[in-house]
Amino acid sequence: MKTLLLDLDDTLLDYSGGVDECWAAACGVGCSGAVVDAQTLVPAVVESRRTFWEDPTRHRRERVNMLGAWTKIVVRALESLGRPDPALAASIATEFWKRRRDRMRLFPDARACLEGWRANGVRLGMVTNGDASQQRDKITRHALAGYFDVIVIEGEFGAGKPDEAVYRHALDTLGARPDDTCMVGDHLDFDVAGAQRLGMRGIWIDRVGAGLPAGCVVRPDGIIRALTELEEALTKGPAKA
Secondary structure (H helix, E strand, O other): OOEEEEOOEOOOEEOOOOHHHHHHHHHHHHOOOOOOOHHHHHHHHHHHHHHHHOOHHHHHHHOOOHHHHHHHHHHHHHHHOOOOOHHHHHHHHHHHHHHHHHHOEEOOOHHHHHHHHHHOOOEEEEEEOOOHHHHHHHHHHOOOHHHOOEEEEHHHHOOOOOOHHHHHHHHHHHOOOHHHEEEEEOOHHHHHHHHHOOOOEEEEEOOOOOOOOOOOOOOOOEEEOOHHHHHHHHOOOOOOO
């Protein structure tokens, strides 16, 4: 392995842990003294989140402004309850982000693996979708920039995974060939299939051990539950259903 590209959220950084708890707490704070109670609002937010993000076009458009997206989710939830209140929605979304930010941590294996790869001469790139300011904040807070020779953030670059241009930019910056490069991430379409289409190896990190979804057509070149398993996974054949 000469070159390694890595996703950020839920690959290096525990981004999804505690999401439901943060939403519940934010609704509790926001609804104190409001006309809607948190126990009613929380399930409405859950449903609003589901429908908001399941639309691929909206997902692509909104993920580059996450605070705006979270505000819209709460707006929709309040409207579904017949209690429209844009100011309350903005307040709850901001409270959610503060709690979510405070909770995020690098996975225990992340820093040691990054240090080991760098020490062994592996060229490293980060390729992440999402909000430019939030992604940069995560990178800065967790002191990640120094490990990478290139960092491609969707909100800065103007395109996101699995667009070919994103991967080509990372490879060109690193002076790397696709057949010498591996991409590791938690998203089967963005991180695995997108990389494979350019001739890279795509490794799926399945930290919770859920396994490939039923009917999944993507076949990772390896499946790992921790970054420490990467080298072993690269010696095996593609994953089977």
